[in-house]
Structure formats: structure tokens, C-alpha cells
Amino acid sequence: AAAAPFPAGPAPRRATRQVHIRWDGNVVAVGGGAPVVVQSMTNTDTADAIATAIQVKALALAGSEVVRITVNTAEAAKEVPAIREQLDRMGIYVPLVGDFHYNGHKLLTQYPDCAQALSKYRINPGNMGTGKRRDDNFAQMIDVANRHDKPVRIGVNWGSLDQDLLARMMDDNGRRAVPWEASAVMRDCLVVSAIENAQRAESLGMPSDRIILSCKVSNAQDLIAVYRDLSGRCDYPLHLGLTEAGMGSKGIVASTAAMGILLQQGIGDTIRVSLTPEPNGDRSTEVVVAQEILQSLGLRAFAPVVVACPGCGRTSSTVFQELAASIQGYLRAQMPVWRSQYPGVESLHVAVMGCVVNGPGESKFADIGISLPGSGEQPIAPVYIDGERSLTLKGDHIAEEFQALVEDYVSR
Numbered sequence: 001a002a003a004a005p006f007p008a009g010p011a012p013r014r015a016t017r018q019v020h021i022r023w024d025g026n027v028v029a030v031g032g033g034a035p036v037v038v039q040s041m042t043n044t045d046t047a048d049a050i051a052t053a054i055q056v057k058a059l060a061l062a063g064s065e066v067v068r069i070t071v072n073t074a075e076a077a078k079e080v081p082a083i084r085e086q087l088d089r090m091g092i093y094v095p096l097v098g099d100f101h102y103n104g105h106k107l108l109t110q111y112p113d114c115a116q117a118l119s120k121y122r123i124n125p126g127n128m129g130t131g132k133r134r135d136d137n138f139a140q141m142i143d144v145a146n147r148h149d150k151p152v153r154i155g156v157n158w159g160s161l162d163q164d165l166l167a168r169m170m171d172d173n174g175r176r177a178v179p180w181e182a183s184a185v186m187r188d189c190l191v192v193s194a195i196e197n198a199q200r201a202e203s204l205g206m207p208s209d210r211i212i213l214s215c216k217v218s219n220a221q222d223l224i225a226v227y228r229d230l231s232g233r234c235d236y237p238l239h240l241g242l243t244e245a246g247m248g249s250k251g252i253v254a255s256t257a258a259m260g261i262l263l264q265q266g267i268g269d270t271i272r273v274s275l276t277p278e279p280n281g282d283r284s285t286e287v288v289v290a291q292e293i294l295q296s297l298g299l300r301a302f303a304p305v306v307v308a309c310p311g312c313g314r315t316s317s318t319v320f321q322e323l324a325a326s327i328q329g330y331l332r333a334q335m336p337v338w339r340s341q342y343p344g345v346e347s348l349h350v351a352v353m354g355c356v357v358n359g360p361g362e363s364k365f366a367d368i369g370i371s372l373p374g375s376g377e378q379p380i381a382p383v384y385i386d387g388e389r390s391l392t393l394k395g396d397h398i399a400e401e402f403q404a405l406v407e408d409y410v411s412r
């Protein structure tokens with residue numbers, strides 16, 4: 001008998017506790033069966049409240065469900081309430097996460113309005129000093145989080161590992177019969193640091209359903225190994241991200257390769273794609289890429305999918321590429337309004353194909369599709385709706401007419 005085909009689809013999500021990140025009635029659930037959350041980060045100077053609020057708004061409108069801002073100085077901490085106020089005034093209730101390093105304990109204690117305006121704190125235990133000072137600083141941050149009922153992310157990074165812990169683990173490794181490679185010790189150190197600090201936070205009174213963990217590295221294979229290990233050792237929700245992923249296609253591909261494998265295995269409850277920003281300052285690409293990763297894996301749907309062939313020597317003109325790009329841009333631009341007007345619209349499939357070879361087939365699989373004429377073919381473009389050839393477009397206005405048909409399909 002023929003073997004059954006491989007089942008399609010990701011593994012069941014790893015069972016975790018659920019953490020709630022809140023702002024003014026807007027609750028973003030992370031882990032515990034909630035959809036994988038997309039988040040991103042600003043790169044403005046947080047002391048510039050207007051510029052930061054504008055960028056947070058742009059990221060939120062692009063689809064970021066949580067936005068992190070740097071809080072690195074007194075000036076930045078003082079402006080956080082003003083940023084929150086600006087956003088509330090604009091109707092943008094996306095939760096803000098404060099990213100703290102070195103002086104977070106001081107800033108959160110000295111600026112309680114900042115502590116209150118943030119919805120979550122990111123704590124990096126690797127750069128809070130060493131020894132007793134480190135423990136005191138960590139305890140101070142957890143105390144503020146407890147007093148303000150805020151969740152935290154204990155975010156460990158390869159580039160800022162806890163040096164005390166690393167030294168201890170290197171010593172232990174030296175006593176092994178067969179010592180591990182240094183990189184394996186470092187990976188283990190990341191995982192141990194995250195878990196030990198989470199346990200320390202719990203021992204300081206933080207409820208376990210207010211803790212998210214991350215262990216970020218900049219290499220795809222290390223990320224996969226670290227998160228597989230981490231996910232097997234705890235049930236805190238996990239924030240996935242390849243740190244310093246890089247620019248353009250390199251960053252997108254590395255993030256997609258690493259996170260795609262982990263997500264497929266049910267690992268990861270919120271993701272951030274860290275891309276070096278475009279020279280024009282546009283940060284929305286990282287949000288779109290994160291959404292595309294989740295949608296490609298079938299984990300979430302954010303916007304209608306446009307299936308377009310790559311084009312080849314049979315493509316007769318640039319009409320087809322232009323139509324595919326304009327339909328995709330148009331659909332994305334409509335989503336903020338359509339999402340509430342037409343429930344389920346994000347699952348729509350639209351096909352824009354370049355010739356008769358695969359055009360009719362792909363168009364029939366889509367909810368609505370068009371097969372443009374390839375070179376040497378009759379200058380007509382059949383349109384398929386719900387798998388049936390419904391009408392034929394021709395002439396100079398095929399793009400506009402097809403867009404109108406898509407609009408009509410969505411609103412019917």
C-alpha cells in the first residue's frame with residue numbers, strides 16, 4: 001500500500017503559561033495557546049517624544065502588536081509618559097515595552113510615571129553589574145514591576161552574557177571528563193542564565209505568569225539549538241528573535257530560516273525580526289517580514305495572500321509584475337479598515353499569473369485570480385472567481401478593472 005503523505009502544518013504549540021501585556025483595556029496575550037504575537041522596536045531617541053510617538057504609531061499601524069522603546073537615560077525616562085499620552089490621544093493603544101540596560105533599576109525607581117506608562121520591562125541580567133550589586137539591581141527592577149503589576153521579559157543576549165555565570169560554567173566544564181566546546185558552554189550559559197533569573201524573579205515575588213524569556217544570538221544554528229534547549233527546560237512563554245540579523249535580504253533570510261524552523265516545531269510565542277533599518281528610516285519592513293513568516297507557516301493570517309508567478313520568457317510585458325505589486329500594496333493598505341469591516345478578509349487568496357501555463361490552474365485555486373496573456377497568446381485575461389472562469393478582461397485597463405473585481409469580491 002502507498003505510504004500516507006506527510007501531514008502538512010506546524011507541530012502543536014508548546015504548552016506555556018500565558019502572560020498578559022496590557023494598556024488601557026488592550027490586552028495582548030503571549031503564550032498559553034494565544035496566537036504568536038508580532039512585535040518590533042523603535043530606533044528614535046526616546047527623549048524626543050514626538051519622533052518616538054510617530055514611529056510607534058507607524059509600527060503599530062503596520063501591524064506591530066507590541067512596541068519596545070529604549071529607555072536609557074533620565075531624559076528618555078521622563079518622556080515616556082508623554083509618548084504614551086501622545087499615542088493615547090491618537091487612539092494607538094499598542095502596549096509599550098521599556099528596554100533597559102545598566103541603569104534600569106535607577107530609572108524605574110526614580111521615574112515612577114515612566115514605570116507606570118510602560119506595559120512591560122525588558123531586563124538584561126547580563127549587564128546589571130556583578131556579584132551582590134547585580135543581585136540588588138535585579139531585585140530593584142523586579143520590585144518596581146511587582147508594585148506596578150507589570151510583566152517582564154528576561155532577555156539574555158550572547159553579546160552580554162552574565163560574566164559571573166559564564167566563568168562558573170567554564171570552570172565546571174573544565175572538570176568534565178570530556179569538556180564541551182566553548183560555544184556549547186556559552187549556549188548552555190544563555191539558557192541557564194534565563195532560567196535562573198526567572199526563578200530568582202519568582203523568589204522575589206513575581207508571579208510566574210508575568211515572565212517571558214528570550215535568549216538571543218546572531219547565528220541561525222545557535223538560535224535553533226538554544227531555543228530547543230530552553231523550550232524543553234521551562235514553560236515560560238518565549239520571545240524569538242535573531243539579534244543583529246543584518247541588513248536587507250541577509251537579515252530577512254537568516255531570521256526566516258531560524259525562526260521558521262522553531263515556529264514549525266511549536267516553539268516561540270512572540271517574534272521580532274531585527275533588521276538594520278532602511279536609510280529612509282522606515283522600520284515597517286521588520287513588521288511585514290514577521291507577519292509574512294507567520295502567515296507563510298499558516299500560524300496566523302494578517303493580509304490577503306497574493307500568489308504571483310515569477311515570470312519568465314513567456315511573460316509578454318511588465319503589466320503582470322506591475323499588477324501583482326499594485327494589488328499586493330493595495331490589499332495591505334486596505335487592511336486597517338477592511339479588518340474590522342470584513343471579518344476573515346485576511347485569509348483571502350488572490351492569484352496574478354503571467355501566462356496560460358500555470359495561470360488558469362493557480363487562478364482556480366485562489367478565491368479570485370487572473371491569468372494575463374503571455375507572449376504569443378491572445379490578448380485576453382480570464383478572471384477566475386471561486387474556482388470558475390467568470391469573465392474575461394482585455395484592453396488597456398485590465399489592472400484597474402481587476403482591482404475593482406477584487407474590491408467587489410471582498411465586499412460582497
Ligand code: SF4
Binds near residue numbers: 309314315356357
Ligand atoms: Fe512563466 Fe507562465 Fe509560469 Fe508565469 S505562469 S512563470 S509566465 S510559464
